[in-house]
Amino acid sequence: MTAPVLEAKGLVKLFGRVVGLAGVDLTLYPGEVLAVIGDNGAGKSTLIKCLSGAMVPDEGGILVDGAEVHFRRPQDAQAAGIETVYQTLAVAPALDIASNLYLGREQRRKGVLGSFFRMLDTRGMNRHASEHIKTLGISTLQNISQAVETLSGGQRQAVAVARAAAFGSKVVILDEPTDALGVREPEQVLRLIRDLRERGLAIILISHNMPQVFDVADRIHIQRLGRCAGVVTPQSHSMEDAVAIMTGAKMVGADETT
Amino acid sequence: MDVTRSLETPITAEDVLHRRPSFGERVQQILHGRPALSPAIVLVLACIAFSFVSDRFLRPENLSLVAQQTAVVGSLAAGQTLIILTAGVDLSIGAIMVLSSLVMSKLVFDHGVPGVLALLIGALLAVVAQAVNGLLVARIKLPPFIVTLGTLGIFTAITLIYAKGQTVTLSPDAFLLWTGKTFDIGRFHITYGVVLMLVLYVVVAFALRYTAWGRHLYAVGDDAEASRLTGISVNRVLLSAYMAAGLAIAVAAWILVGRVAGGDPNSGINANLESITAVVIGGTSLFGGRGVVMGSLIGALIVQVFKNGLALGGYDPNYQVLAVGVLVIVAVSVDQWIRRVKA
Numbered sequence: 001m002t003a004p005v006l007e008a009k010g011l012v013k014l015f016g017r018v019v020g021l022a023g024v025d026l027t028l029y030p031g032e033v034l035a036v037i038g039d040n041g042a043g044k045s046t047l048i049k050c051l052s053g054a055m056v057p058d059e060g061g062i063l064v065d066g067a068e069v070h071f072r073r074p075q076d077a078q079a080a081g082i083e084t085v086y087q088t089l090a091v092a093p094a095l096d097i098a099s100n101l102y103l104g105r106e107q108r109r110k111g112v113l114g115s116f117f118r119m120l121d122t123r124g125m126n127r128h129a130s131e132h133i134k135t136l137g138i139s140t141l142q143n144i145s146q147a148v149e150t151l152s153g154g155q156r157q158a159v160a161v162a163r164a165a166a167f168g169s170k171v172v173i174l175d176e177p178t179d180a181l182g183v184r185e186p187e188q189v190l191r192l193i194r195d196l197r198e199r200g201l202a203i204i205l206i207s208h209n210m211p212q213v214f215d216v217a218d219r220i221h222i223q224r225l226g227r228c229a230g231v232v233t234p235q236s237h238s239m240e241d242a243v244a245i246m247t248g249a250k251m252v253g254a255d256e257t258t
Numbered sequence: 259m260d261v262t263r264s265l266e267t268p269i270t271a272e273d274v275l276h277r278r279p280s281f282g283e284r285v286q287q288i289l290h291g292r293p294a295l296s297p298a299i300v301l302v303l304a305c306i307a308f309s310f311v312s313d314r315f316l317r318p319e320n321l322s323l324v325a326q327q328t329a330v331v332g333s334l335a336a337g338q339t340l341i342i343l344t345a346g347v348d349l350s351i352g353a354i355m356v357l358s359s360l361v362m363s364k365l366v367f368d369h370g371v372p373g374v375l376a377l378l379i380g381a382l383l384a385v386v387a388q389a390v391n392g393l394l395v396a397r398i399k400l401p402p403f404i405v406t407l408g409t410l411g412i413f414t415a416i417t418l419i420y421a422k423g424q425t426v427t428l429s430p431d432a433f434l435l436w437t438g439k440t441f442d443i444g445r446f447h448i449t450y451g452v453v454l455m456l457v458l459y460v461v462v463a464f465a466l467r468y469t470a471w472g473r474h475l476y477a478v479g480d481d482a483e484a485s486r487l488t489g490i491s492v493n494r495v496l497l498s499a500y501m502a503a504g505l506a507i508a509v510a511a512w513i514l515v516g517r518v519a520g521g522d523p524n525s526g527i528n529a530n531l532e533s534i535t536a537v538v539i540g541g542t543s544l545f546g547g548r549g550v551v552m553g554s555l556i557g558a559l560i561v562q563v564f565k566n567g568l569a570l571g572g573y574d575p576n577y578q579v580l581a582v583g584v585l586v587i588v589a590v591s592v593d594q595w596i597r598r599v600k601a
């Protein structure tokens with residue numbers, strides 16, 4: 001098998017006396033979808049926040065392409081090619097769709113207007129943004145200059161996913177990306193995930209939706225009480241098995257772990 | 259709602275979707291896209307109304323006076339806008355302005371420092387004072403209201419201690435008084451201070467609209483945590499907003515020196531609250547992330563037009579205070595209504 005693109009080793013994160021992560025390992029290979037499932041409080045969100053730079057783990061290491069990294073801020077993870085769609089979506093409601101796509105990575109005009117007056121290339125960003133959204137096949141976003149606060153939950157989600165897909169060069173992390181969506185939209189997100197995988201990106205998908213997880217994931221990392229209770233595949237285990245491991249009703253045998 | 263009609267012709271989702279927006283909804287949408295529009299309408303209506311109250315109101319001499327009286331608070335409001343856009347509020351910029359203007363004047367008057375140098379030192383003082391506010395807000399995460407309430411007291415006290423109860427009057431040809439000098443366009447008497455204020459507004463408006471910094475300022479005011487997760491250095495944006503406001507304070511201080519012909523520790527007492535009033539009337543949301551700086555200029559003008567117009571009409575000055583109070587309440591109510599817009 002190819003070398004992992006992202007590895008976490010022995011991640012520990014404490015919140016006062018509450019244990020968020022009690023030494024978690026995670027391995028992610030290029031071109032795969034790794035689902036992370038677990039009950040509430042199992043440490044899913046803490047785990048991905050450590051991987052995306054939103055939180056700094058107390059112990060343990062993170063490796064990107066085999067080299068150790070220390071993410072202090074989300075920018076550090078972004079610079080390493082890791083993009084994240086947070087459950088809270090992390091969009092600025094008053095700004096329009098294009099501004100949100102480019103938030104924190106704005107492009108400046110060429111020449112003295114950009115270098116001295118630091119003027120933004122708004123037109124160029126708008127054009128790229130709408131082209132990009134068209135390529136992703138996100139049909140719910142039509143007017144690129146619409147303020148995000150006037151969008152529905154699903155449309156906002158699409159903005160956040162589009163941003164991650166646009167800038168993630170190695171890893172895209174999605175935290176409950178279908179949570180706020182209607183009936184038809186999750187299918188679009190799942191298709192998007194497969195597209196990203198086709199392009200060779202590695203995807204971490206956090207979800208409560210078992211059918212979706214078993215539909216799209218290559219491997220499933222099961223979190224329980226701050227630890228990894230096992231890594232299974234949709235082929236080796238059934239949905240019932242996964243839920244049983246998640247809730248502690250069943251253990252994964254060492255030989256079963258892929 | 260006509261119940262019988264709706265029973266006869268069932269309303270489907272498509273009907274609702276394609277229903278033309280009501281007049282109120284359309285107004286709401288237009289105002290949502292253009293935050294400075296409603297204050298601009300108020301300003302025009304107010305000018306028309308006061309032209310009936312007094313035939314002197316629309317005379318160039320009077321309008322020039324309104325502009326001159328707006329310059330100090332207007333410049334301060336440009337800085338205040340930056341802070342309020344980050345969902346903060348600055349109670350100390352007025353006190354910092356007075357201290358800065360006093361330092362400028364006293365450096366020239368007491369120590370014979372060249373005017374340009376005194377101006378730069380006064381400006382530096384304003385920026386450093388705002389950096390203190392900014393650091394306390396960004397690094398120590400104290401609420402801006404509390405931080406600036408504290409520094410309001412500190413800078414007011416420093417001003418009074420430094421002034422020793424004296425005012426400073428500069429000689430009429432002093433460089434620092436340039437902002438109070440006038441030139442004429444037709445029958446309008448424009449001070450250089452007014453021009454300086456307008457330049458300040460153009461610069462701030464450009465920075466907010468056309469630079470990444472401006473966009474980040476809106477994003478941070480809108481949702482600081484989301485901005486952090488997107489990869490914006492929230493602390494740096496906050497600190498820079500306070501320091502940029504320091505530059506606006508420096509401009510206001512220079513204009514103040516021109517207006518009072520020197521340094522007066524008791525000048526500009528109400529300027530701070532008036533700057534907040536101007537920003538709020540100008541359509542900038544106190545919850546941050548929404549508004550345009552030109553609105554604050556219009557807001558400052560509205561306040562001055564009401565004061566001037568009511569004075570010309572011979573009304574008790576207390577009515578000026580009353581009118582401004584009503585305007586603030588109306589402006590914030592309109593803001594709340596606009597924020598609920600749906601596309």
